[in-house]
Amino acid sequence: MARGRVRGRPHHLEVPAVTDHPVDPADDASAEAPASGSATDASAAAPAGESKLDEIVATRRAKVAALRDAGIEPYPVRFRPTATLAEVRDAYPDLEPDAETGDVVTVAGRLVAKREMGKLRFLVLREDGIDLQLFCPVKALDDASRDLLGHLDVGDWVGATGEVMASKKGELSVKPATLTLLGKGLRPLPDKWHGLTDTEARFRQREVDLVVNPEARRVFEVRSAVLRALRAEMDERGFVEVETPMLHPIPGGAMAKPFVTHHNALDTDLFLRIAPELYLKRLIAGGMRRVYEINRNFRNEGMSTRHNPEFTMLESYAAYDDYHDVMDLTEALLQRAATEAIGTLELSYQGRPVSLAGPFRRASLLELTREASGHAELDYDLPIEDLRAICDEHEVASDDAFGPGKLVLELFEKLVEPNLWDPTFVIDYPIEVSPLARRHRSEPHVTERFELIATGREYANAFSELIDPADQRERFEAQARAKAAGDEEAMVLDEPYLRAMELGLPPTGGLGVGVDRVVMLLADVANIRDVILFPTLRPERT
RNA sequence: GCGCCGCUAGCUCAAUUGGCAGAGCAUCCGGCUCUUAACCGGCAGGUUCGGGGUUCGAGUCCCUGGCGGCGCACCA
Structure with a gap:
C-alpha cells in the first residue's frame, strides 16, 4: 500500500485504494465511509459494474479526502493572482x-x-x-x-x-x-490532442468544449465583440437601449408560431415573445425618439442549421426615418461589427469570399424575381392563374389561399434568395405579406420594406413603419381572415397596440437584425448551434 | 414532421464475408532533472445507445425505440 510518491513527511498523502472506497455516484458521503472488503491495490480490477469513468472519479474523490486529511482544502474560498x-x-x-x-x-x-x-x-x-x-x-x-x-x-x-x-x-x-x-476536478478531460469532437457532447457539455477546443472559445469571443460593436454603434447614434416584455398576452410583431405558457395567479395563458416590435413602437408613440433592444425571441417552429427556437434579435426604431435611412444604419452596423470582431470587411464564408465594404446593392423584390424566373411580365396585378402557372413552372408550391403578393414572395424565396451571395438590400415587399409596414409612397401593391440578404439567407428585415391606425386596423383584419382560412402564422389583432397608434406615431424606421446569423457570418461557422452557448436540444434521458 | 447517415473504453478511432471486441491518449503501478501530442516498461478498463428477432455464432443482418448530424419543409 505504501506506494505514494511522497513519504516520511508528517502529512504524507496516501490515496486510499479505490476498492476500499466504492463510491455511489448518488451519495458523495459514501466516499468517506470505508466499505468492508480486502485492501486491494488500486490497479486491481474495479468492482463489477463500475466503469472506467467511475473508477477515475472514485480515485479523485479519494484524493480529495486524502488532501483534507493532510490539511489541504481542495475547494478553498479565495485566491489572489498577481497576474493573469x-x-x-x-x-x-x-x-x-x-x-x-x-x-x-x-x-x-x-x-x-x-x-x-x-x-x-x-x-x-x-x-x-x-x-x-x-x-x-x-x-x-x-x-x-x-x-x-x-x-x-x-x-x-x-x-x-x-x-x-x-x-x-x-x-x-x-x-x-x-x-x-x-x-479539484473529479472528471477527466477529453483527449488532449483530439479534443472533444462529438457534436452532441460539445453542445450538451459546452463547458468541456470550451476547456479543450480553442475554436469554441474563439467563436464566443467573436460573438461578444459583435454584441459590443452593435451596442456601441446604436448608442453613438442616440438610440436608447430598452427591455420590453418576454411574456406577451397577445403574440405579435411577426408571423410565427409562439410558445404558450400559463400564469397561475393570473390564471391566463401567456406567450413567449416572437418579436418585440409592437412594444418598441409603443415607446415611439410615447415619445422615445430612438430605441433599441437586443434580446431573445422564441418561435415554436422547426429547427435547422439556421434556426434555434430561441434566438437573439437586435430591433430598433427611429422616429422620422424611412427605410432608406434604415438601410444606411444596417450597413453601418454590419460594418462596425465586422471591423471590431474580426478586423476586416473582406470575409470568407464557408470558403467563398463576401465583401461588406458596401455600399450594398439595392434591388426590388419584383425585379429580382422577374430576372430569376425569366418572366419579364411578372407583376402583382397579373391574373392569379398566370401567377400560379409561373409558380408551377418553377415547382413552387402555391396554396389556393395565397394571393398574388404571397405567390411572388414564394417565387423569390425559391429562385432568388438562396442564390444571393453578396449583401443585397431586397426592397419593396408585397403588402399582403407585410402587415406592419407602410404602403410604398408611390408604388402600388408593395410596402417600404427591405430584407438584407447575403450568403443565401436573411440577416435583417426592416421597414418604414406603418403609422396610420386605420390602415393598421384593416391589415389586422386581413390577417384575421387569413387565420380563419387556416394560416397558423397570421397575426392576431392587438387592440392595445392600435390604441397606442391612435395616440399618434411619427414617421418611423424600424429594423430587426438576426444577431446569431451575423455571428455565424463573421465567425465563419455553418451551424447556428455553434454560435449559441447552450443550444436547444432534446432533454437527456436518465 | 419526412428522408439519409451516425452512435464501439473517460476521449479519439479500428475491427475482413456474420467467427475470440482492439489501438493511441487519459487513469493506475514502476523508471527517468529541460519537457511541450514527452518517453520507456507494466496492470487494468466494454450492457459495442436501449429492447426484440434471425443464426451454431451478431459490433456487423432484420424489426423497434432513443439521441445526434445533414438535407427537406417552416421561419429569422
Missing part, C-alpha cells in the same frame, strides 16, 4: 533560453497538461484560452506543495507562486515555490 497568464506572456515576450528574471508572480489556471521527467514536472496552466508552463523541480517546492503535486490531476484548478523564467528550450515558464489547489 496573458499578462505574464505579454510582459515577457522573448526571454532567452535559461533566462531568470528574479520577478515573482502568482498565477492561476486550469491544469491542462502534466509532463513528468523524473523529479522534474512540467505543468501547463490555461486561463482564458492562454497557456503558460510551470517549470517545476520537485526540490524547489515547499513541503505542502510537494504533497499536493503528487495528487494533482489534469483538470484541476491550480495556483502557483514563483519566479518567471525560461526553460532550456526557451519556453516561458513560472518556477513555483508554492502550488495551491484552487479546485
Whole structure:
C-alpha cells in the first residue's frame, strides 16, 4: 500500500485504494465511509459494474479526502493572482533560453497538461484560452506543495507562486515555490490532442468544449465583440437601449408560431415573445425618439442549421426615418461589427469570399424575381392563374389561399434568395405579406420594406413603419381572415397596440437584425448551434 | 414532421464475408532533472445507445425505440 510518491513527511498523502472506497455516484458521503472488503491495490480490477469513468472519479474523490486529511482544502474560498497568464506572456515576450528574471508572480489556471521527467514536472496552466508552463523541480517546492503535486490531476484548478523564467528550450515558464489547489476536478478531460469532437457532447457539455477546443472559445469571443460593436454603434447614434416584455398576452410583431405558457395567479395563458416590435413602437408613440433592444425571441417552429427556437434579435426604431435611412444604419452596423470582431470587411464564408465594404446593392423584390424566373411580365396585378402557372413552372408550391403578393414572395424565396451571395438590400415587399409596414409612397401593391440578404439567407428585415391606425386596423383584419382560412402564422389583432397608434406615431424606421446569423457570418461557422452557448436540444434521458 | 447517415473504453478511432471486441491518449503501478501530442516498461478498463428477432455464432443482418448530424419543409 505504501506506494505514494511522497513519504516520511508528517502529512504524507496516501490515496486510499479505490476498492476500499466504492463510491455511489448518488451519495458523495459514501466516499468517506470505508466499505468492508480486502485492501486491494488500486490497479486491481474495479468492482463489477463500475466503469472506467467511475473508477477515475472514485480515485479523485479519494484524493480529495486524502488532501483534507493532510490539511489541504481542495475547494478553498479565495485566491489572489498577481497576474493573469496573458499578462505574464505579454510582459515577457522573448526571454532567452535559461533566462531568470528574479520577478515573482502568482498565477492561476486550469491544469491542462502534466509532463513528468523524473523529479522534474512540467505543468501547463490555461486561463482564458492562454497557456503558460510551470517549470517545476520537485526540490524547489515547499513541503505542502510537494504533497499536493503528487495528487494533482489534469483538470484541476491550480495556483502557483514563483519566479518567471525560461526553460532550456526557451519556453516561458513560472518556477513555483508554492502550488495551491484552487479546485479539484473529479472528471477527466477529453483527449488532449483530439479534443472533444462529438457534436452532441460539445453542445450538451459546452463547458468541456470550451476547456479543450480553442475554436469554441474563439467563436464566443467573436460573438461578444459583435454584441459590443452593435451596442456601441446604436448608442453613438442616440438610440436608447430598452427591455420590453418576454411574456406577451397577445403574440405579435411577426408571423410565427409562439410558445404558450400559463400564469397561475393570473390564471391566463401567456406567450413567449416572437418579436418585440409592437412594444418598441409603443415607446415611439410615447415619445422615445430612438430605441433599441437586443434580446431573445422564441418561435415554436422547426429547427435547422439556421434556426434555434430561441434566438437573439437586435430591433430598433427611429422616429422620422424611412427605410432608406434604415438601410444606411444596417450597413453601418454590419460594418462596425465586422471591423471590431474580426478586423476586416473582406470575409470568407464557408470558403467563398463576401465583401461588406458596401455600399450594398439595392434591388426590388419584383425585379429580382422577374430576372430569376425569366418572366419579364411578372407583376402583382397579373391574373392569379398566370401567377400560379409561373409558380408551377418553377415547382413552387402555391396554396389556393395565397394571393398574388404571397405567390411572388414564394417565387423569390425559391429562385432568388438562396442564390444571393453578396449583401443585397431586397426592397419593396408585397403588402399582403407585410402587415406592419407602410404602403410604398408611390408604388402600388408593395410596402417600404427591405430584407438584407447575403450568403443565401436573411440577416435583417426592416421597414418604414406603418403609422396610420386605420390602415393598421384593416391589415389586422386581413390577417384575421387569413387565420380563419387556416394560416397558423397570421397575426392576431392587438387592440392595445392600435390604441397606442391612435395616440399618434411619427414617421418611423424600424429594423430587426438576426444577431446569431451575423455571428455565424463573421465567425465563419455553418451551424447556428455553434454560435449559441447552450443550444436547444432534446432533454437527456436518465 | 419526412428522408439519409451516425452512435464501439473517460476521449479519439479500428475491427475482413456474420467467427475470440482492439489501438493511441487519459487513469493506475514502476523508471527517468529541460519537457511541450514527452518517453520507456507494466496492470487494468466494454450492457459495442436501449429492447426484440434471425443464426451454431451478431459490433456487423432484420424489426423497434432513443439521441445526434445533414438535407427537406417552416421561419429569422
